Amino acid sequence: MSDKPLGRFAWHEVMTTDKNAARSFYPRITGWGTSTWNGGDEPYEMWMNGEMPVGGLMDLPAPDVPPCWLLYLSTPDIDATLAKVRDCGGAVLNEMAVPEVGRFAIIADPQGGVIAVLEPEGDTPGHDGAPNTGEFSWHELATTDADAAWAFYSEVFGWEATSRMDMGEMGFYQMFGRGARPLGGIFNGPPDMPAVGWLPYVMVPDVQAAAETVAALGGKLLREPMEVPGGDFIAHCMDPQGVAFAVHATAGDGEDQE
Numbered sequence: 001m002s003d004k005p006l007g008r009f010a011w012h013e014v015m016t017t018d019k020n021a022a023r024s025f026y027p028r029i030t031g032w033g034t035s036t037w038n039g040g041d042e043p044y045e046m047w048m049n050g051e052m053p054v055g056g057l058m059d060l061p062a063p064d065v066p067p068c069w070l071l072y073l074s075t076p077d078i079d080a081t082l083a084k085v086r087d088c089g090g091a092v093l094n095e096m097a098v099p100e101v102g103r104f105a106i107i108a109d110p111q112g113g114v115i116a117v118l119e120p121e122g123d124t125p126g127h128d129g130a131p132n133t134g135e136f137s138w139h140e141l142a143t144t145d146a147d148a149a150w151a152f153y154s155e156v157f158g159w160e161a162t163s164r165m166d167m168g169e170m171g172f173y174q175m176f177g178r179g180a181r182p183l184g185g186i187f188n189g190p191p192d193m194p195a196v197g198w199l200p201y202v203m204v205p206d207v208q209a210a211a212e213t214v215a216a217l218g219g220k221l222l223r224e225p226m227e228v229p230g231g232d233f234i235a236h237c238m239d240p241q242g243v244a245f246a247v248h249a250t251a252g253d254g255e256d257q258e
Helices: 019-030 078-087 146-157 207-216
Strands: 009-016 033-037 044-049 052-059 068-074 091-098 102-108 114-120 136-143 160-166 172-178 181-188 197-203 220-227 233-238 244-249
Touching: 009 019, 009 114, 009 136, 019 033, 019 044, 019 052, 019 207, 068 197, 068 244, 078 091, 078 102, 078 114, 078 146, 114 197, 136 146, 136 244, 146 160, 146 172, 146 181, 207 220, 207 233, 207 244
Parallel strands: 009 052, 068 114, 136 181, 197 244
Antiparallel strands: 009 068, 033 044, 044 052, 091 102, 102 114, 136 197, 160 172, 172 181, 220 233, 233 244
């Protein structure tokens, strides 16, 4: 039986103004390699974590699309999922199909957060075990109404609430998962945050070293390395083309990272 779960973060695609620069930047932070898939109309570059593809690399599809990481959620039935997106107040922005890969759609949640949906032809990329170094370990949505956003995503994609953290005047940080796998969090972004959006976290061996490499390669640190509840370490970063992402190390890996 094919593996087609609902609500797995199955793919992560950086859309950039300079593929050559991104190709040079990210492997220095994450340890990734690259590979090219030639099964479509045009070659498609993939990020490889060892032998496992973890994401893609592509030029911006249109001038009005900002550079970003686009996250893909899996579904066994894209038609049913898109119908539920509309029923729950979201919008379907684009639909497409790639032979031998599957059907895709870009959607917006009711607060304007953009994410993609994938119904693969074969098994769904990724896995439901604990993330390994070089894999995406956490996914964070900053929004204007965290409760409404949580209601939307939990209904459409079947996510389960795991815990909530009180953030004072900003409300609660809602953490969620699928079964035993923690996936991410949803929170009200601060007033100075420019836009609603998803932030992907990549597991690295050493957050401090990764942050220093980001700065040395012309990127920016949006949030300096810090310890979070539970003992893990994170840093928020921006690549030289203006794409935000984060790095993450577990508590055991991060003992000397302050």
